[in-house]
Amino acid sequence: MYRYDEFDARLVGERVAQFRGQVERRLSGELSEEQFKPLRLMNGLYLQLHAYMLRVAVPYGTLSSLQMRKLAHVARKYDKGYGHFTTRQNIQYNWPALVDVPDILDDLADVEMHAIQTSGNCIRNVTSDQFAGAAADEVEDPRIWCEVIRQWSTFHPEFTFLPRKFKIAVTASQNDRAAIRLHDIGLRIHKNDAGETGFEVIVGGGLGRTPYIGHTIREFLPKKHLLSYLEAVLRVYNLEGRRDNLYKARIKILVNAGGVEKFTDLVEAEWAAIRKSEIDLPGEEIDRIRAYFSPPDFEDLPAESAALEQKRTSDGAFARWLRVNTVVHKAPGYAIVNISLKPVGGIPGDISDVQMEAVADLAAQYSQDEIRATHEQNLVLPHVKKDDLYAVWQALTAQELATPNIRLVSDIIACPGLDYCTLANTRSIPIAQRISERFADLEQQEDIGELKIKISGCINACGHHHVGHIGILGVDKKGEEFYQITLGGSGAEDASLGEIVGRGLSSGDAVGAVEKLVDYYRENRQDNERFIDTYRRIGADPFKEALYAAA
Amino acid sequence: MPLLKLFGSNLVPALEEPLQEVSLEDWCDNPQAHADATALVIENDIGVEHIAEDLSSFGIIILKFPTFKDGRAYSQARLLRERFGYTGEIRARGDVLRDQTLFMARCGFDAFEFAGDDTAAASAALGEFSLAYQSAADRMEPVWRQRLDRAVAA
Amino acid sequence: MKAITGNRLSDGAVVYLGDNDLWTEQKSEAARFDDGDVAPVLHAAQLRVREITDAYIIDVSADGAPAGRAIIRETIRGAGPTVRGDLGLQAECCA
Numbered sequence: 179m180y181r182y183d184e185f186d187a188r189l190v191g192e193r194v195a196q197f198r199g200q201v202e203r204r205l206s207g208e209l210s211e212e213q214f215k216p217l218r219l220m221n222g223l224y225l226q227l228h229a230y231m232l233r234v235a236v237p238y239g240t241l242s243s244l245q246m247r248k249l250a251h252v253a254r255k256y257d258k259g260y261g262h263f264t265t266r267q268n269i270q271y272n273w274p275a276l277v278d279v280p281d282i283l284d285d286l287a288d289v290e291m292h293a294i295q296t297s298g299n300c301i302r303n304v305t306s307d308q309f310a311g312a313a314a315d316e317v318e319d320p321r322i323w324c325e326v327i328r329q330w331s332t333f334h335p336e337f338t339f340l341p342r343k344f345k346i347a348v349t350a351s352q353n354d355r356a357a358i359r360l361h362d363i364g365l366r367i368h369k370n371d372a373g374e375t376g377f378e379v380i381v382g383g384g385l386g387r388t389p390y391i392g393h394t395i396r397e398f399l400p401k402k403h404l405l406s407y408l409e410a411v412l413r414v415y416n417l418e419g420r421r422d423n424l425y426k427a428r429i430k431i432l433v434n435a436g437g438v439e440k441f442t443d444l445v446e447a448e449w450a451a452i453r454k455s456e457i458d459l460p461g462e463e464i465d466r467i468r469a470y471f472s473p474p475d476f477e478d479l480p481a482e483s484a485a486l487e488q489k490r491t492s493d494g495a496f497a498r499w500l501r502v503n504t505v506v507h508k509a510p511g512y513a514i515v516n517i518s519l520k521p522v523g524g525i526p527g528d529i530s531d532v533q534m535e536a537v538a539d540l541a542a543q544y545s546q547d548e549i550r551a552t553h554e555q556n557l558v559l560p561h562v563k564k565d566d567l568y569a570v571w572q573a574l575t576a577q578e579l580a581t582p583n584i585r586l587v588s589d590i591i592a593c594p595g596l597d598y599c600t601l602a603n604t605r606s607i608p609i610a611q612r613i614s615e616r617f618a619d620l621e622q623q624e625d626i627g628e629l630k631i632k633i634s635g636c637i638n639a640c641g642h643h644h645v646g647h648i649g650i651l652g653v654d655k656k657g658e659e660f661y662q663i664t665l666g667g668s669g670a671e672d673a674s675l676g677e678i679v680g681r682g683l684s685s686g687d688a689v690g691a692v693e694k695l696v697d698y699y700r701e702n703r704q705d706n707e708r709f710i711d712t713y714r715r716i717g718a719d720p721f722k723e724a725l726y727a728a729a
Numbered sequence: 730m731p732l733l734k735l736f737g738s739n740l741v742p743a744l745e746e747p748l749q750e751v752s753l754e755d756w757c758d759n760p761q762a763h764a765d766a767t768a769l770v771i772e773n774d775i776g777v778e779h780i781a782e783d784l785s786s787f788g789i790i791i792l793k794f795p796t797f798k799d800g801r802a803y804s805q806a807r808l809l810r811e812r813f814g815y816t817g818e819i820r821a822r823g824d825v826l827r828d829q830t831l832f833m834a835r836c837g838f839d840a841f842e843f844a845g846d847d848t849a850a851a852s853a854a855l856g857e858f859s860l861a862y863q864s865a866a867d868r869m870e871p872v873w874r875q876r877l878d879r880a881v882a883a
Numbered sequence: 884m885k886a887i888t889g890n891r892l893s894d895g896a897v898v899y900l901g902d903n904d905l906w907t908e909q910k911s912e913a914a915r916f917d918d919g920d921v922a923p924v925l926h927a928a929q930l931r932v933r934e935i936t937d938a939y940i941i942d943v944s945a946d947g948a949p950a951g952r953a954i955i956r957e958t959i960r961g962a963g964p965t966v967r968g969d970l971g972l973q974a975e976c977c978a
Contacts (some may be wrong), residue, residue, distance in 0.1 A: 189872075196857045199857075211932060227956070229895035274895075275894035276892065299800075330862060332862050333861065334862075336836055339800025339803065339829075417776075417804050421801075455811070455864075456864045463873040466876065525967075597964035597965055604955075605959075607964075607966045608966060657953070
């Protein structure tokens with residue numbers, strides 16, 4: 179993975195010093211809250227319901243053991259012993275004191291981490307495929323380009339006061355694990371007919387109160403031009419994006435209001451004017467960054483492990499975990515391990531300091547020192563030898579991190595909701611907890627198969643409900659929590675937006691509704707159809723009927 | 730509202746000279762009527778390309794920040810400097826705060842109608858970062874070029 | 884009835900304006916105001932920028948409990964996350 183040189187380290191250090199000064203000015207009263215707020219936001223510091231919240235960047239979801247241990251340390255020393263992994267591969271702390279934040283940032287800087295641009299109307303932390311560098315289906319490691327974008331976008335002088343926040347995701351696989359069609363810019367590395375690799379550039383996706391699937395504005399962009407092309411998109415957005423209405427300020431509105439063609443013409447014209455300038459990195463610098471992402475020295479192993487096969491047959495619980503939570507690795511004899519942060523009845527994405535230390539230990543011993551965070555609020559050990567899987571499973575089980583439910587009905591995305599968030603209308607987490615308890619039977623979960631439930635506590639859609647196979651949106655009605663169901667969304671390569679079905683339900687009824695929908699699916703599915711496939715085949719009406727008929 | 734000007738890497742208080750200002754719209758309507766104008770004021774929702782031909786008529790161009798959160802003038806300034814080769818003064822007007830002056834300077838601003846009192850602090854803020862990752866309209870060497878230079882020297 | 888709440892600047896803790904113009908973490912100690920009297924109190928509280936941030940008015944019942952439209956929000960805000968009974972003020976309470 180990427181390591182800072184003295185330049186990267188100096189910039190992060192200078193940022194911490196700057197923020198320390200800004201905090202002092204706020205505490206002394208020199209800065210008003212109005213003046214301070216954008217400054218703290220650009221360092222990831224929010225004010226939530228109970229306390230401040232600090233969002234720490236995990237660039238493109240990649241962590242070392244050392245970094246994970248430092249995250250555990252921050253949770254212990256400055257917070258209440260836990261952290262929360264988000265849908266943007268970041269981690270949030272829910273209880274830091276303002277006066278401690280400069281020290282927290284100093285501690286994080288020691289391990290090449292920061293909270294830069296994790297909020298504010300700027301280019302946010304770049305996200306990527308959590309299996310990058312390990313996936314059998316990738317064209318190349320997308321993180322090289324994520325790091326290129328990270329550096330270019332950090333303290334970009336022109337794009338720090340955009341109309342609204344700006345999120346970029348990069349993948350190099352046909353199987354979209356990074357939700358690239360739902361980002362302000364999604365980049366997909368692929369090969370053209372001539373065998374060269376380049377980017378498909380997708381612009382204008384997003385969730386929130388006006389969800390859109392992104393549009394491809396360029397099928398193939400040679401890789402060396404990435405930054406100049408991004409700069410052209412951002413400049414058009416900075417100048418043309420709406421600033422009169424907070425809810426119409428994202429680039430998706432600009433792209434869709436005037437039409438994709440017009441937007442594309444503006445970008446191409448701007449790009450033609452700047453592509454020869456010094457925005458794009460020279461090959462030497464790209465090679466320097468690429469070297470950090472060269473594959474680890476995988477051992478020359480047989481594709482199958484006898485030790486693993488023996489345990490698979492003798493231990494049914496292990497076999498289930500293998501089936502559900504591990505993924506094919508590109509190197510023979512290795513596997514990708516998903517760590518579930520969704521125990522039955524648990525809080526999606528939450529992890530204690532003790533669990534963080536355990537994951538760090540496992541990564542150090544078994545996974546080339548690497549950990550990934552996923553946009554579905556889980557973790558990954560990307561490079562585990564098949565021979566070691568049993569030991570890893572046992573260790574994860576001891577920490578309640580081995581729930582075999584990846585992609586299944588209890589692997590739920592939920593925003594923090596009204597338990598933490600000052601913008602929320604309703605709680606989200608308790609709904610996720612009740613659903614996962616209702617479907618606690620692992621055999622039943624596996625039988626149901628892939629089913630993505632996503633829950634948001636308000637229309638801002640941090641829980642991605644628009645793209646849940648089953649989405650749940652919390653709405654406040656005169657001081658009471660109600661939940662609206664959407665069906666048929668997807669955030670993957672088959673991206674689609676869900677359709678609202680019927681009236682809002684009470685929290686208890688919402689959990690029952692999910693059960694009815696799942697029952698209906700199981701009665702009507704054909705062959706190996708997933709829930710979403712059945713829904714797409716037979717349409718919304720029968721599901722609606724099943725949902726409201728009995729009621 | 731002190732006027733600060735960029736000298737080297739410092740912001741220095743400058744004397745406020747009386748300006749004869751003209752808006753871009755008025756200038757475009759009738760340049761002859763504004764022949765004595767010394768400063769051109771461009772609103773931040775107008776494309777600077779409209780004045781590309783006449784830039785040499787002005788020693789001062791004023792770009793606006795209605796609030797510090799409205800960052801359109803950053804792009805306008807870069808376009809004036811980098812695309813249209815404007816070498817006169819670009820002055821920031823409006824909500825011009827200490828914590829944004831470095832970004833402004835990097836985009837080509839060299840004069841600031843500073844909205845605070847502590848001009849020494851504003852100048853110090855320019856030095857809070859000694860490096861930049863990306864090239865812009867100023868003379869800061871992007872980090873990638875410093876890395877290349879170092880690799881060549883080694 | 885109305886009360887004034889906000890978050891303490893230094894650590895973000897939820898506080899209420901109590902008697903003698905002191906901030907208290909105990910909702911039960913919050914000073915209560917008639918609807919017509921509360922605006923100037925809020926204004927004065929908002930000027931205490933070194934102590935407090937995001938001060939605003941909440942509805943309370945005569946016994947000081949949250950009331951009105953924001954009842955769920957203000958109850959959770961005062962007590963702590965409903966999904967973590969071990970955290971927040973609810974954890975310290977004898978109830």
